[in-house]
Amino acid sequence: GLAPYDEGNIFARILRGEIPARKVLEDDFALAFHDIAPQAPVHVLVIPKGPYVSVADFSRKASPAEISGFWHAVAETARKLGLEDAGFRVLTNMGHDAGQEVPHFHVHIFGGQPLGPMLA
Numbered sequence: 592g593l594a595p596y597d598e599g600n601i602f603a604r605i606l607r608g609e610i611p612a613r614k615v616l617e618d619d620f621a622l623a624f625h626d627i628a629p630q631a632p633v634h635v636l637v638i639p640k641g642p643y644v645s646v647a648d649f650s651r652k653a654s655p656a657e658i659s660g661f662w663h664a665v666a667e668t669a670r671k672l673g674l675e676d677a678g679f680r681v682l683t684n685m686g687h688d689a690g691q692e693v694p695h696f697h698v699h700i701f702g703g704q705p706l707g708p709m710l711a
């Protein structure tokens with residue numbers, strides 16, 4: 592994204608432990624926690640620990656180790672949630688048109704029931 596990273600955003604505050612979250616997984620590269628307003632029976636967010644505004648910012652600026660570690664955490668989170676057999680959806684919103692609310696890169700993991708077509 593074009594905006595500089597805002598250290599005061601809500602996910603930065605969760606990473607610093609200033610706001611509680613229902614954690615699913617945490618490692619050197621990522622934190623996964625339940626969404627506060629779930630839109631599926633299972634709705635978890637996975638965020639990198641580094642200061643990246645969006646998927647584009649992360650993909651351009653993060654190191655190979657950060658990128659690899661992040662996606663490993665996404666897969667491990669889905670496995671821990673028991674979603675691998677039935678399946679799940681991974682989604683990220685970037686910027687205005689996608690309705691991104693929190694300016695710290697995050698992917699949503701949705702699962703727990705058949706999810707229907709995208710953009711429905």
Ligand code: 5GP
Nearest residue numbers: 601612624625626627628684690691692693
């Ligand atoms: P976005 O629209 O940016 O892709 O999604 C932001 C997500 O963060 C939303 O699904 C919203 O419910 C979730 N969210 C916003 N604030 C908090 C919070 O303080 N704690 C948690 N766990 N989730 C939050």
